Amino acid sequence: MEMQKTASQQDHTFTDYSQIVQSASFRQLMHAKKRFILPFSLFFMIFYFALPVLTSYSKALNTPAIGSISWAWLFAFAQFIMTWALCTLYSKRAAKFDEMVEKIKNEVKERSHKS
Numbered sequence: 001m002e003m004q005k006t007a008s009q010q011d012h013t014f015t016d017y018s019q020i021v022q023s024a025s026f027r028q029l030m031h032a033k034k035r036f037i038l039p040f041s042l043f044f045m046i047f048y049f050a051l052p053v054l055t056s057y058s059k060a061l062n063t064p065a066i067g068s069i070s071w072a073w074l075f076a077f078a079q080f081i082m083t084w085a086l087c088t089l090y091s092k093r094a095a096k097f098d099e100m101v102e103k104i105k106n107e108v109k110e111r112s113h114k115s
Helices: 007-013 017-022 024-057 071-114
Strands: 064-066
Touching: 017 024, 017 071, 024 071, 064 071
Parallel strands: none
Antiparallel strands: none
8 A cells, every 4th residue: 555645745855955054044043053052062161170170270269258168169059050041041042043943944845835
């Protein structure tokens, strides 16, 4: 028994991904993602590894900050805050990336309907 493909399956079969990759909208999406993800990833890695490095090779974080609480404890707590903040920022920015993807998908549909 031969199964017939639905219209959406047929559209995906003939999608020319090389044209999508070369489109201005796709390049804009990739540029926006790189501009966001790269600096935030670098910041996260530096901030994350700063605590073990500073506590291992320096006495700077061992001094009291508030009463008997040292700077190391405040730095460690700040890492939780930083992680939540970055997750929140990324979630909001991902919604914009999703909008850009929908725009690209609509452009592809328009092109496929014209041909």
